[in-house]
Structures are given as structure tokens and as C-alpha cells.
Amino acid sequence: MMPRHHSSGFSNGYPRADTFEISPHRFQPRATVPLHKKRKRTAIRIGIVVAIIVLLIFWFGQPKSVASLISLGILSGYEDLKLETVRYYDLTNVQGSARGWEREERILLCVPLRDAEQHLPMFFSHLKNFTYPHSLIDLAFLVSDSKDRTLQVLSDNLEAIQADADPKQPYGEISIIEKDFGQKVNQDVESRHGFAAQASRRKLMAQARNWLLSAALRPYHSWVYWRDVDVETAPFTILEDLMRHNKDVIVPNVWRPLPDWLGGEQPYDLNSWQESETALALADTLDEDAVIVEGYAEYATWRPHLAYLRDPYGDPDMEMEIDGVGGVSILAKAKVFRSGVHFPAFSFEKHAETEGFGKMAKRMRFSVVGLPHYTIWHLYEPSVDDIKHMEEMERERIAREKEEEDRKLKEQQIKEEFGDANSQWEQDKQQMQDLKLQDQGSNKEAGLNQGAAAKAAGAIDGQKAN
Amino acid sequence: MARPLGSVRLKKANSSTLLLGAVLCIFIIIFLVSPSSPASAGRLSNIVSAQHHLSPPTSPYKSSRSGVQGPPPVTRYDLNKVTVTADPIKNQEHILILTPMARFYQEYWDNLLRLSYPHELITLGFILPKTKEGNQATAALQQQIQKIQNHGAEKDRFKSIIILRQDFDPAVVSQDESERHKLGNQKARREVMAKARNSLLFTTLGPSTSWVLWLDADIVESPPTLIQDLASHDKPVIVANCYQKYYDPETKKMAERPYDFNSWQDSETALKLAEQMGPDDILLEGYAELATYRTLMAYMSNPGSPKDLAVPLDGVGSTALLVKADVHRDGAMFPAFSFYHLIESEGFAKMAKRLGWQPYGLPNYKVYHYNE
Numbered sequence: 001m002m003p004r005h006h007s008s009g010f011s012n013g014y015p016r017a018d019t020f021e022i023s024p025h026r027f028q029p030r031a032t033v034p035l036h037k038k039r040k041r042t043a044i045r046i047g048i049v050v051a052i053i054v055l056l057i058f059w060f061g062q063p064k065s066v067a068s069l070i071s072l073g074i075l076s077g078y079e080d081l082k083l084e085t086v087r088y089y090d091l092t093n094v095q096g097s098a099r100g101w102e103r104e105e106r107i108l109l110c111v112p113l114r115d116a117e118q119h120l121p122m123f124f125s126h127l128k129n130f131t132y133p134h135s136l137i138d139l140a141f142l143v144s145d146s147k148d149r150t151l152q153v154l155s156d157n158l159e160a161i162q163a164d165a166d167p168k169q170p171y172g173e174i175s176i177i178e179k180d181f182g183q184k185v186n187q188d189v190e191s192r193h194g195f196a197a198q199a200s201r202r203k204l205m206a207q208a209r210n211w212l213l214s215a216a217l218r219p220y221h222s223w224v225y226w227r228d229v230d231v232e233t234a235p236f237t238i239l240e241d242l243m244r245h246n247k248d249v250i251v252p253n254v255w256r257p258l259p260d261w262l263g264g265e266q267p268y269d270l271n272s273w274q275e276s277e278t279a280l281a282l283a284d285t286l287d288e289d290a291v292i293v294e295g296y297a298e299y300a301t302w303r304p305h306l307a308y309l310r311d312p313y314g315d316p317d318m319e320m321e322i323d324g325v326g327g328v329s330i331l332a333k334a335k336v337f338r339s340g341v342h343f344p345a346f347s348f349e350k351h352a353e354t355e356g357f358g359k360m361a362k363r364m365r366f367s368v369v370g371l372p373h374y375t376i377w378h379l380y381e382p383s384v385d386d387i388k389h390m391e392e393m394e395r396e397r398i399a400r401e402k403e404e405e406d407r408k409l410k411e412q413q414i415k416e417e418f419g420d421a422n423s424q425w426e427q428d429k430q431q432m433q434d435l436k437l438q439d440q441g442s443n444k445e446a447g448l449n450q451g452a453a454a455k456a457a458g459a460i461d462g463q464k465a466n
Numbered sequence: 467m468a469r470p471l472g473s474v475r476l477k478k479a480n481s482s483t484l485l486l487g488a489v490l491c492i493f494i495i496i497f498l499v500s501p502s503s504p505a506s507a508g509r510l511s512n513i514v515s516a517q518h519h520l521s522p523p524t525s526p527y528k529s530s531r532s533g534v535q536g537p538p539p540v541t542r543y544d545l546n547k548v549t550v551t552a553d554p555i556k557n558q559e560h561i562l563i564l565t566p567m568a569r570f571y572q573e574y575w576d577n578l579l580r581l582s583y584p585h586e587l588i589t590l591g592f593i594l595p596k597t598k599e600g601n602q603a604t605a606a607l608q609q610q611i612q613k614i615q616n617h618g619a620e621k622d623r624f625k626s627i628i629i630l631r632q633d634f635d636p637a638v639v640s641q642d643e644s645e646r647h648k649l650g651n652q653k654a655r656r657e658v659m660a661k662a663r664n665s666l667l668f669t670t671l672g673p674s675t676s677w678v679l680w681l682d683a684d685i686v687e688s689p690p691t692l693i694q695d696l697a698s699h700d701k702p703v704i705v706a707n708c709y710q711k712y713y714d715p716e717t718k719k720m721a722e723r724p725y726d727f728n729s730w731q732d733s734e735t736a737l738k739l740a741e742q743m744g745p746d747d748i749l750l751e752g753y754a755e756l757a758t759y760r761t762l763m764a765y766m767s768n769p770g771s772p773k774d775l776a777v778p779l780d781g782v783g784s785t786a787l788l789v790k791a792d793v794h795r796d797g798a799m800f801p802a803f804s805f806y807h808l809i810e811s812e813g814f815a816k817m818a819k820r821l822g823w824q825p826y827g828l829p830n831y832k833v834y835h836y837n838e
Contacts, residue, residue: 042484049488053495084519085526085615085626091633091665092596135537138520158540170537173520177673179545210797215543218523219630219669335633340664340799346820363803 089219096222096333098246105222117148123229132239138172140216199291206343206353226330233377242331248366249332256378267307268378269326270294272370278302283350291352306370314373322370324355523628524589524672543673550676550790552700559676564591566662570606573686583693591670593630660802660810680787687834696788703825708785710835724764725835727752728783729827731761740807749807766829776826781812786833
């Protein structure tokens with residue numbers, strides 16, 4: 001028989017008979033590596049596994065999703081969910097009011113550009129100074145058929161504005177739209193304003209404006225402001241000033257400064273006018289595609305022009321109902337454009353572009369108003385005639401200066417020739433006086449000397465007479 | 467016992483558990499990556515999406531609710547690169563489907579969803595009046611949109627959807643067919659309709675749009691290839707023939723009859739009539755009071771002639787009208803006033819012609835109008 005118990009009375013094979021035991025099942029830790037070492041090893045193992053997984057994923061492509069995984073799927077996953085495809089706009093909220101800046105009404109500022117690089121610095125200086133909150137203004141530019149660096153200069157300047165440290169400088173949405181219409185017409189002043197080119201030029205300009213507007217107008221715009229890039233001087237508050245009138249379409253008076261020899265200043269924009277009976281009668285006689293253009297002797301319309309009604313001391317808030325508008329600076333409510341009024345690129349009631357725009361707005365019973373005494377100044381670009389005249393004047397000036405020079409030279413010569421004689425005379429006079437003093441000493445010599453002096457004086461007189 | 471629990475657990479972990487964990491990790495990662503990658507890099511994200519809510523509504527945008535945004539970037543759009551061709555799918559051309567809506571018809575929506583043109587190239591634009599009826603229609607429309615854009619299959623989702631509420635009152639309070647078509651109500655009704663169309667068009671036409679399809683809210687049946695078929699003709703303005711299906715009590719069968727009379731070729735009589743009219747009067751088609759003797763496309767349909775026959779037109783209806791975006795960009799719009807004694811879509815055809823774009827019609831290509 002096997003003994004049931006060890007002598008020590010334990011069954012777990014612990015032959016420690018000779019040790020003193022208090023507890024029969026004392027906990028005995030396994031002989032293992034220390035705890036911190038073990039942790040380290042686990043971390044290394046996990047690291048290796050993760051590295052292998054990441055490598056595997058990279059191996060099978062899609063680094064994008066890896067990025068999302070590393071960022072715990074929060075960034076991209078969340079953003080995917082927020083891809084907004086449905087937008088809702090209530091157009092009754094964007095009617096445009098007299099104090100738009102208080103109601104946070106957005107303005108779309110449209111600028112058509114072609115070969116305008118040289119004017120851009122001036123334009124951007126205006127842009128910086130607008131007092132209407134910049135964040136409420138969206139900018140839209142159409143660059144068409146440009147051969148210079150308009151596009152590059154434009155986008156560099158705009159990037160700079162958007163990155164401006166001053167939080168009041170950056171604008172809202174900025175779109176640069178490129179579209180070439182294949183325009184053959186030159187942009188220099190003479191060909192731009194020649195009568196023959198006007199109709200087709202105006203139609204092309206209208207087309208450009210329509211492309212710009214249709215691509216940039218959004219449901220959140222309350223106002224649309226058209227501004228030419230070559231405005232030289234305008235009040236910083238022009239947007240608020242025009243808006244305060246709360247009209248559907250409103251334009252300021254546009255003049256330009258001139259050199260003094262041309263009178264100092266001149267009305268520039270003749271496209272803002274009131275319709276006249278003569279013009280209506282004239283329109284009836286023209287064929288369907290004809291376009292009446294203002295400011296040319298060919299069409300005597302006898303219309304009252306906004307430009308000619310200016311009084312420098314007049315009330316700048318005075319309004320005048322007009323029918324045709326000029327395009328240098330137009331503020332219009334966006335609802336005018338939403339209802340379909342645009343810049344006709346065809347002959348609409350014998351007008352095109354901005355004048356046709358005014359006509360069409362009137363046709364749809366919108367208010368079209370001009371401010372005769374509120375003036376902005378267009379850049380003065382000398383015309384070919386002016387340049388000729390200026391060359392003429394330059395030549396005249398040079399001739400005049402040459403003449404002056406010649407005259408001076410002659411005088412100098414004369415002075416040189418006879419200056420000696422004068423001083424000689426002075427010397428003689430001095431001598432004579434000295435002699436006179438000596439005379440008083442010796443009367444005997446006096447008679448002789450006086451005779452000589454009289455002789456000398458006579459000789460001088462003779463020379464002078466010559 | 468004073469031993470921390472964590473280290474006990476760590477101690478128990480051996481290589482087999484770690485391996486299991488790793489396998490599980492890989493599994494989870496694969497699970498995470500695989501469904502999200504086709505979705506995020508999928509159809510809708512292929513399209514350029516902007517980062518800002520001020521971006522053109524013809525594209526979706528990624529909104530970040532995570533705080534302050536910087537000023538919007540300077541964006542360049544090269545419209546010289548926007549193509550308008552006879553094969554719009556191949557050239558990935560974006561299309562804008564515009565619908566002025568007074569009532570929501572489920573049949574219209576279902577028909578829209580059936581269009582086979584790639585939905586990720588389609589932007590939908592709606593304009594609805596701010597009346598009680600308009601509110602109902604908006605609610606119904608939004609419900610359907612929600613269903614498709616949020617829960618629909620990826621291929622059914624549209625690129626973007628714009629809903630506008632119009633800022634003027636509808637001319638006729640009732641949208642009933644009989645009331646709507648009275649001659650006296652027509653001018654005011656079509657004036658408002660023209661304004662609605664222009665508001666919708668000029669605020670939604672984006673820089674990337676190649677085509678605009680005008681599809682009326684009461685078109686309930688059209689071929690699914692409507693866009694491709696109309697575009698394949700490569701015409702600046704092209705209109706399908708709009709018919710209406712009805713139950714014929716005599717033959718006890720469904721039959722169809724011409725519905726839209728706004729697509730026509732001009733006649734001498736009509737031109738003479740127009741000459742005698744006042745400057746604000748308009749000439750309307752389909753009314754006995756005004757016999758114009760114009761050649762109506764509605765009656766040109768002939769089962770014998772080819773389906774793709776295209777005829778030049780002087781006036782067009784806008785029930786299913788495909789327009790090259792260039793035509794609208796040039797300024798062709800829907801006059802809300804008497805333009806050559808024409809108004810709305812007929813005036814639009816005239817304006818397109820004045821700008822040098824010739825409209826066409828397809829007499830044998832039919833779409834069907836809702837029957838009340």
C-alpha cells in the first residue's frame with residue numbers, strides 16, 4: 001500500500017520537510033523577466049505588427065484612406081458626410097435696400113478686362129479703399145483676348161488681398177473668368193471710339209458683360225456693381241452713396257480731367273441720357289440691326305446728357321430719370337438681372353450694351369436714375385489727335401525755348417562786346433574826377449586836361465550813337 | 467493583494483493572443499478602408515467640389531463646421547475649355563436641368579430619376595412660388611431630394627441641387643388647367659413665368675455648365691436618353707414635341723394628343739397681325755381668338771418620318787427644351803415683356819435668333835405632359 005500521506009503530510013510533492021512552513025499553498029511567482037522588460041517587448045511586438053499593416057496598406061495603394069485611418073477616420077469621414085449637395089435660397093431675402101451694409105447684403109462687383117495690365121495698380125488702390133464691408137463684396141473679373149500680363153498681375157494682386165493680415169481687407173468669393181471672343185477691334189483710344197467700329201464693338205462688349213454676369217451671379221446677391229478698371233478718382237464711399245438712393249439702376253456722372261490747354265476737364269461718359277423725340281423718330285427710320293451711339297455727329301439725337309448737366313457746386317444727391325446708361329460705374333439691384341435684363345448684344349430698340357441695358361430695364365418698369373452732380377473721374381488717355389496736338393505743342397515749346405536761348409545768347413554777346421566800353425567809361429569818369437581833384441591844385445594843367453576829357457566823352461557819345 | 471490589475475493582464479498576454487489581435491486589427495483596417503475608399507473617392511467626389519459656401523451652386527462643397535474659415539480663395543475658371551458637343555457623356559459635359567415648379571408630381575420626379583445621363587454631371591435647379599401651394603410642393607420636393615441625396619444609391623445621386631423661392635407673386639392664384647389657359651390670364655401668367663425662368667437661370671448658371679435643359683414640372687414621361695438624344699443633334703436650341711396621354715372614351719383606349727403649341731414656324735398672317743398690334747401687345751398661339759396660321763410643330767408629327775427629323779423653328783415651347791449654355795450666356799433670356807410681340811419661351815426663340823442662334827424642333831421625338 002502506498003502511504004496516503006507523506007511523512008510531512010503534504011501531497012504536492014514539496015519535499016521540504018526540513019523547512020518551517022506556515023502556509024501550505026504559498027504563492028510562488030514564476031521565474032520570469034522583470035515586468036518593465038516585458039512591457040517593452042510587448043510594445044515592440046505591437047509596433048512591428050502596426051508597421052507591417054501600414055506597409056501592407058501603402059503597398060496596396062490608397063494613401064488617402066491611410067491618412068484618414070491615422071487621423072482615426074474623423075477628418076475625412078466626417079467631411080465626406082458633409083459634402084453639401086443641396087442648397088436652398090429664398091430670393092425675397094435678397095431684394096436690396098437703402099442701407100444694405102446693415103442688413104449684410106452682398107454685392108457682386110463685375111469688372112470686364114482686356115489688355116488692362118497698366119490700369120490694374122490704380123484699380124487695386126481703389127479696391128483697398130472701399131468702405132463697404134469687403135467680406136460682403138464678391139469680385140468677378142472677365143479677362144478676354146488679352147495679349148499682355150493682365151491675368152497674371154490680376155491674380156497676384158488678388159491673392160495678396162486675400163492673404164492680407166488686416167481682417168478688413170479680404171473680399172468674398174473671387175472668380176476670374178477667362179473667355180476669348182476673338183475680338184479683332186483694337187483697344188487703343190482711337191479705334192475704340194471711332195464711329196464705324198462702334199456698333200460691333202458695343203455688341204462684343206455686351207457679350208463679354210453677359211458672360212461675366214451669367215457665370216458670376218448667385219442666388220445670394222442683392223446688388224450688382226459694374227466698374228470699369230480705368231476710373232482714376234472716385235469717392236471711397238461710392239457703393240453706399242449710390243445704394244442710399246435705393247433705385248433699381250443708378251449711375252454717377254463721369255468726367256475726365258484734361259490738360260490745361262484742353263480746358264482742364266471734360267464730360268466723359270455720354271451714354272447716360274434721357275430719351276428725346278428726335279432720337280425716337282430717328283430710331284424709326286433705321287433698320288433692324290442699326291445701333292444708335294451717342295457722342296457722334298452722325299446721329300444728332302438732341303438728348304439731354306447726364307454729363308452736360310453737371311454743376312460742380314450742385315447737390316450731389318440730385319437725381320435725374322434717364323433711359324440709356326453708361327457702363328463706367330453702374331449700381332443695380334440683383335433682381336434687375338434676375339428678371340432677365342441684360343446687356344443686349346444685338347440691336348434692342350436700336351441700342352446695344354449699356355444703353356440697351358438701360359432701355360430694357362425701363363421696358364420692364366425698373367427705375368433708372370443718374371446723379372448729375374455726383375462725379376467720378378475717368379482716366380485721361382490722350383487720343384491720337386491729342387497726341388498730335390501735344391507733339392505740335394512740344395515742338396512749339398522746343399522752338400520757343402530755342403528762340404529764348406538764342407535771344408539770351410545774343411544779349412550775352414552784345415553785353416560782352418560793349419560791357420568793356422561801359423567799364424572803360426566808368427574808368428575814364430573816375431580818372432576824370434581824379435584829374436579834377438588834381439586840377440584844383442594846378443590850374444595850369446587844368447585847361448589841357450579838360451580838353452582831353454571833353455574829347456574822350458565826345459568819343460564815347462559817338463560810339464553810343466553808333 | 468496590492469498587485470495592479472493591468473500588469474497582471476499584460477503578463478498573461480502571450481504571442482498567440484498578440485497574433486490574434488494583429489489579425490483582428492488587419493481585419494478591422496481592411497473593413498474600414500474598403501467601404502470608405504470607393505465612396506469618398508467615388509462618383510461625387512470626382513467632381514471638383516469647392517471648400518466654401520459662396521462657391522457656384524452647380525457644384526457641391528465641403529462645409530467645415532469646425533470653426534473659423536479663412537477668406538475664400540481666388541478661383542480661376544477657363545470658359546474656353548468648357549465644351550458643348552454632340553457627345554456630352556464622352557466629354558464629361560455638365561448639364562443644368564431647370565424646372566419652375568408650382569406643384570410636385572411624383573411621376574415627374576420618377577421620370578427625372580430614370581434619366582440615363584450620368585447623374586454626377588447633373589445639377590438640378592428648382593424655383594417655387596411662396597404660396598401655400600408652393601410650400602407644399604417644396605416640402606414634397608425636399609423629402610424626395612433627401613431620400614436620393616442622403617440615402618439613395620451612389621449612382622442615383624445628383625451632383626448638386628438648388629432650390630429657390632421666388633420673390634414675386636404668381637399671377638394666377640389657381641394652377642388649375644382650365645383657369646391657367648384662359649387667354650385673358652395668359653399674358654400675366656407668362657410674364658411671371660418668364661421672370662421665374664430668368665431668376666432661376668441667371669442665378670444657377672455656373673462657370674462649368676455646358677448645357678441647360680428646361681424640363682417642366684408636369685412632364686411625366688420622356689425617353690430615359692432624353693439629354694443624349696437632344697444633344698446628339700448639336701443644335702444651339704432644340705425642343706422635343708410635347709404630347710399628352712388621355713383615356714379616349716370612344717375607343718376605350720389610351721390615346722395621345724398634341725399639348726404644347728408654342729413651337730412653330732412663322733406665317734405671313736402672324737407677322738401682319740403683329741404689325742398692327744400696339745407695342746405691348748402679344749401674339750399667343752392655340753387660341754381661336756387669334757388665328758395666326760403658323761405651322762405648329764405639334765401637328766408635324768408623322769409616324770412615317772424618321773424620329774430624328776429636325777425642323778427649324780421661330781418659336782419654341784419650354785416643356786423639354788435643350789439649350790447650349792453659350793446661348794444663354796450671350797444674353798438670350800425669356801422676355802417678360804412684349805419682344806417682337808412675343809413673350810417667354812417664344813420670345814426666347816426670337817432673341818436667340820437675333821443673337822445668331824437658330825432654334826430647332828423634333829416633331830417625332832415625344833415627351834408627355836401630365837393629365838389632370
